[in-house]
Amino acid sequence: MIEKANVAHKLSLFTDHWSPRIVGEVNDSYVKLTKLQGEFVWHHHDAEDELFYVIKGALRMRVRENGSEREFTINPGEFIIIPRGVEHLPSAEEETHIMLLEPKTTLNTGNVESERTLRELQRI
């Protein structure tokens, strides 16, 4: 059954951080929403590109590419795509809401297993 999704409404259904919810399925990817604050862990995904679109707040993204590190601040209405293989560290000073697009196979912490690794994501 086709339904439209309202991002703000879906975001109102949860409050925790670093725990993406699945809100859509498109081809081999999931559309996810997540809230985040603080710093995540450095990681990469061997075979998956990830898109981060910022809804609210400001997403800080450190990336290591060709031996150098850069930092981006992604504001609402902006997105960044992290290609497979690229080490990255998302963080946010204030609470930040993002829409993610990544293959269904993607594990949130990529190559790094930690207590932040989530294997089962809730659909809302």
Added chain:
Amino acid sequence: MIEKANVAHKLSLFTDHWSPRIVGEVNDSYVKLTKLQGEFVWHHHDAEDELFYVIKGALRMRVRENGSEREFTINPGEFIIIPRGVEHLPSAEEETHIMLLEPKTTLNTGNVESERTLRELQRI
């Protein structure tokens, strides 16, 4: 080279309707931006799901599914995913700006060849 993209800025770079621009590449898909007004053509995509996220305006989407027709109005901050095989007709009364996500192989008019079919999309 990783760069962030500002959707409003990218949208300011063109004015024509029904002519999607490529603004990103994620896995096997393109992220596209397009402006539209008026009515497109009924079509479907045999093997590709499409995501329509509305930035500005209001996207009207008629869909035919299991022998019945429904109509959605997708407002800014909302999205709809049209699964492969589903006949759909996008339209917009006022000028509407949308972000699209679809496989690189997707032709804008799907199974229907017309003067609106575009084979080469510009990257901005």
